[in-house]
Amino acid sequence: MSQTLEITVLDPRTGDVVTRMPLAPPSACDAAVDAARAAAPGWARTAPADRAAAVAAAAKAVSAAAEELADLNERETGKPHDDALGGVEAGVGTLVQYSELGPLHGGRVLQGQWAATDLMVPQPRGVVAVLTPWNDPVAVAAGLLGAALVSGNTVVHKPSERCPQTGRRFAEILAEHLPEGVLHIVDGDGTAGTRLAENPLVDVVAHVGSSATGRNIALACAARGAKALLENGGNDxxxxxxxxxxxxxxxxxxxxxxxxxxxxxxxxxxxxxxxxxxxxxxxxxxxxxxxxxxxxxxxxxxxxxxxxxxxxxxxxxxxxxxxxxxxxxxxxxxxxxxxxxxxxxxxxxxxxxxxxxxxxxxxxxxxxxxxxxxxxxxxxxxxxxxxxxxxxxxxxxxxxxxxxxxxxNAVFGGAPGGAAEPRRISGNGFGFGPELLDEMTAVKVVHWSSPGG
Structure with missing residues (x-):
């Protein structure tokens, strides 16, 4: 009888086992993408204000579970409790920010002929695979998940295998406030991430992590025309x-x-x-x-x-x-x-x-x-x-x-709503701020002319 492979996480403070979680097989990754693809049309048609309200409700629930999430993060990664709690609070703030920005994200009207209307309309890209790191699991995931969801995308989220309980619990809290099928969670290691990145039904792969992994994701996305949104290593x-x-x-x-x-x-x-x-x-x-x-x-x-x-x-x-x-x-x-x-x-x-x-x-x-x-x-x-x-x-x-x-003259800090675009092997695209809504959507141009005009 074959043995189920699992993730084992040791408390980095003591060496004790804190997490054992089965690895998702390839079939589970594929099934999550299939379900997200099936749910995508309905979520895209949901009014932006309703999508935003769901994310705002999820933010309140995450805030209520802040101590639980911080405890999990501390046990799995050794992050000091106050820092872990600060990461959860930052994630709550980010979810609230995107719940407010989502309904305001619009396009443009162009001035053309009198008998025609020209529109540039942002639309959800479809299915977004979100692969997040262990060093600040709630804050980072909150940005990518929040922006993807308020923009009308469905999501498959794979948290880091170094903090699987923290990542899963955070995503579960969000999923409780969303329609069935809109957000899926996959427990896995790099093999699961590769499976998601190569899936032809995934439209965007958003990854925060190592540059080596980011390069592989970029190649996989380029091979099938998907978008890769990468914030990778730094040597600051x-x-x-x-x-x-x-x-x-x-x-x-x-x-x-x-x-x-x-x-x-x-x-x-x-x-x-x-x-x-x-x-x-x-x-x-x-x-x-x-x-x-x-x-x-x-x-x-x-x-x-x-x-x-x-x-x-x-x-x-x-x-x-x-x-x-x-x-x-x-x-x-x-x-x-x-x-x-x-x-x-x-x-x-x-x-x-x-x-x-x-x-x-x-x-x-x-x-x-x-x-x-x-x-x-x-x-x-x-x-x-x-x-x-x-x-x-x-x-x-x-x-x-x-x-x-x-x-x-300051190593950390920045104004709320700021965004940055990494360069070279550190990645590409905006990973936070209002500009992340642009990354999660594709602009469609509509030229609407009168019949016979």
């Missing part, structure tokens, strides 16, 4: 200019590198500091790392901890110096300390690849122009941060850096 640079207060700059660098153990899509991955500031900045950054030590949660699992440590070992073997941290924590769980590396060179993995851990690699450069040039010389294009007191240099930096988001 932070530039420390001459003239900034090094204690403040070190606090910003530590926040960007160590928050959520470095497991944020726009975490600081590499630091460029001008030579005149380097000694004081590194001293202050090490002091910050000591303050963060013991306060950060674990990495998501042992496999990821080994990958992070491999990047550190690569740097040390190539001549980097460990100024703080640099060794996995002994004992249970997949903890890794905040780590500061100095004497880094541009060929080390910590500068060329996304580490996604609490690592702050510092590269000293002679001047601001060199920092911008080296930060720009990268395969990724997600975000970057520039700390400078000089407005002219800030202008130079944001115009020169080939990334979707440039933050001046």
């Amino acid at each position: 640079a932070l530039i420390v200019d001459d003239g900034v207060d090094t204690r403040w700059a070190a606090a910003q660098a530590a926040l960007g590198s160590f928050a959520n153990a470095g497991q944020i899509c726009t975490s600081v991955e590499r630091i460029y500091v001008v030579e005149a500031q380097a000694e004081a900045f590194v001293t202050d950054l090490v002091a910050e790392a000591r303050e963060w030590d013991g306060r950060i949660g674990p990495l998501v699992d042992e496999r990821h901890r080994q990958q992070v440590h491999a990047h550190v070992l690569d740097a040390v073997e190539a001549g980097a110096r460990v100024a703080f941290g640099g060794e996995p924590r002994p004992g249970p769980g997949s903890f890794y300390p905040p780590t500061v590396l100095t004497d880094c060179t541009s060929d080390m993995l910590v500068l060329t690849e996304e580490t996604f851990g609490p690592i702050a690699p510092v590269r000293v450069v002679p001047d601001f122009g060199t920092a911008v040039a080296e930060a720009a010389d990268d395969r990724y294009g997600l975000a970057a941060t520039v700390l400078t007191p000089d407005m002219g240099r800030a202008q130079l930096a944001w115009r020169s850096l080939p990334v979707g988001t440039v933050k001046i």
Whole structure:
């Protein structure tokens, strides 16, 4: 008798089993898509205000279940409870935002002949496969699911196999407020994601995750003319200019590198500091790392901890110096300390690849122009941060850096409703904000002329 394959998730704080969930077979993935396709015409014909009301009701239900979702997230990924709760609250806000924006999303009327009307009308694309990550599972899924649903699409959602209970429970809460067949959940790993991406009945694949997976999705979608909406890996640079207060700059660098153990899509991955500031900045950054030590949660699992440590070992073997941290924590769980590396060179993995851990690699450069040039010389294009007191240099930096988001004098933050479009291997398309409604719809042009006109 064949054994059912299952997802097993260990608590990254203790190593104890917290989740066992059967993997969806290929037939279940196909059945979910078939059911979503069958439900698509009815949901597309539903009035936008009614679709929005359903999403708004779901947002209230998610808010009521915030503690439950945060507890699940904490147990499956090790995300600190307050951060996990903040992610749920952010997801609620996003669902509310799309419930308000959905009915307002419209097209245009063109001025043509007197006897004709020309319309540009956004319509739902059809079936959207949503593949979401583990590092902020509720907030990320809320954006993609909310925008897809209010736009009139039906959805098949595959949460990350690293937090299957969190992702499933969130989607179940939404599905309770939607008509039958509009939202389906598939429990699976990368095999299930590939099955969904290759299904000819899927019109959009929205993926947040690694760049390698994103490239495979893009190829699968290109082969059959589907849309790929991708926010993938980042190797975000932070530039420390001459003239900034090094204690403040070190606090910003530590926040960007160590928050959520470095497991944020726009975490600081590499630091460029001008030579005149380097000694004081590194001293202050090490002091910050000591303050963060013991306060950060674990990495998501042992496999990821080994990958992070491999990047550190690569740097040390190539001549980097460990100024703080640099060794996995002994004992249970997949903890890794905040780590500061100095004497880094541009060929080390910590500068060329996304580490996604609490690592702050510092590269000293002679001047601001060199920092911008080296930060720009990268395969990724997600975000970057520039700390400078000089407005002219800030202008130079944001115009020169080939990334979707440039933050001046703050590693995190942004106005509500903002959106960004990643570049290079970091993805393509708007993954949030009002512009995501455009991504989830296709514009149809209608030329309506009078008979005999």
